[in-house]
Amino acid sequence: MNQCSKSVRGRCFCGAVQFVLTFPTDMCGHCHCESCRRAHGAAFVTWTEVPKTQFQFLSGEDRLKRYNSGSTVHWGFCANCGASFLYENEDAPGRVWVTMASLTGPLDRVPDSHVSFEEHVDWFKVNDGLPRYKEKSEIEIDSF
């Protein structure tokens, strides 16, 4: 980790959408829920979260599309390359989640947990010793 940095940049696959996150972030963890897995075509998605006041587009905001999987849930992706890297939920106004994989430099923290672990796929073995939580609670799931 780079303790000197006050921010980190990120971008989509093609680079049309560029943004910057200002530290401190509020969390970083791996989400195993089915929505994250299907939205990203991945076994799990690693997210960080900041207040929207700490998220800024540098370019390409007009290329960002949002898929609404529910009345309050918005998944942001680049209309040009399809890379999915933002999550917003009107039930958590003023917050934005950003995928760690879209960042171009070090974050101010490392992933510290697995959430929605009850939905994890059985074809990827998690063996990193981090706590595994039920949904977004602090109830730990022992093992599967």
Ligand SMILES: [Zn+2]
């Ligand atoms: Zn793109």
Ligand SMILES: [Zn+2]
């Ligand atoms: Zn999820």
